[in-house]
Amino acid sequence: MRALDSPAQMAAVLDAAVCAGINHVETAPAYGPAEVFLGAALQRLAQRDLIGRRALVLTSKLLPGTAVESAREQLRALLARLAIPRLDNLAVHGLNTPEHLEWTLRGDGRELLAWAEGEGLVGQVGFSSHGATALIEEALVSGRFRFCSLHLHLFDQERLPLARAALTQGIGVMAISPADKGGRLYDPPAELLADCAPFHPLELAYRFLLDQGISTLTLGAAQPADLAWARAITATPAAPGAWLSPEQRLALERLAAAGRERLGESxxxxxxxxxxxxxxxxxxxxxxxxxxxxxxxxxxxxxxxxxxxxxxxxxxxxxxxxxxxxxxxxxxxxxxxxxxxxxxxxxxxxxxxxxxxxxxx
Structure with a gap:
């Protein structure tokens, strides 16, 4: 949703993502020309590196509340923009209200999703949500979804119990925007830098979520340099099977202690x-x-x-x-x-x- 200045910018970000070992790309029709740019970049990648292209999992999304026929046309147009015959993952984009959940489980959305799977147009169905915890829990226990995208952040851990429960059920969990909506951690204030030293706040935030078992992080790259942390973290795991070193865990404890000290009884x-x-x-x-x-x-x-x-x-x-x-x-x-x-x-x-x-x- 951010590499949108030109098709060349999107292609450069996609190439850098593949080189960094990233294997999942998520977009949406609501993100301006993102799907068109991404479709062209995927075609270029396939011509140059077919193995790298085939390794990519693609996710896109459709907004809830649309009538069945209109939603079918939207999905067909989505596939055309991405220049693919089948989407790995289709998410209900912004399952934020009870009406959205009703549309998905019992309304037109139910028919749409069943049709899309039956026609082989999508591999599996999930949802993204900015909604209330109780609504997300209801969606997860419905049995309809195989993955979800949630606000899971170092500085907002309310939904982590839901994420853990989903993971134990085999439901994939993606953290929405840990860098930006997780606190603008790509541009941290001086206090936060000092609290996390000698580690960068964004590195600790990414590692914290991975250590919690979250299966996918979105990085929101606008340029290849935005993927530097992905390369660094993948190249230097804390230990086999662990994402946080003892020193990094101590840094998180110091971070929490600094916040408690400044806030005091408030x-x-x-x-x-x-x-x-x-x-x-x-x-x-x-x-x-x-x-x-x-x-x-x-x-x-x-x-x-x-x-x-x-x-x-x-x-x-x-x-x-x-x-x-x-x-x-x-x-x-x-x-x-x-x-x-x-x-x-x-x-x-x-x-x-x-x-x-x-x-x-």
């Missing part, structure tokens, strides 16, 4: 017992952003995410901290006895900024 433990909020405030999600901003200096990232609240539809939160009415309903439920209304007000003061647009709407 650290939100992310237990979620404060929910539900009568005003619909997603308290844990907002206080997680505050944890990162205050605890690790990640203000550019958290401010960017905060500015998207209410502006990204079902892809992100709809209510920001200013909606807190100080009713006190959450206070007796917090095991840490945090002054939640005051912390929400502080979050809004710290992170509210002029709105930004998402990379893809």
């Amino acid at each position: 650290l939100c433990g992310q237990c979620r017992r404060c929910l539900p909020c009568p005003n619909g405030v997603p308290i844990p999600s907002l206080l997680r952003l505050r944890n990162l901003a205050v605890g690790h200096g990640m203000v550019p990232f958290t401010s960017e995410r905060y500015s998207l609240i209410g502006r990204a539809g079902h892809w992100w939160e709809q209510v920001d901290a200013s909606a807190c009415q100080r009713c006190g309903d959450c206070l007796p439920r917090c095991p840490l006895q945090l002054p939640i209304p005051e912390l929400l007000a502080d979050t809004h003061r710290l992170l509210a900024a002029p709105p930004r647009r998402r990379l893809w709407g």
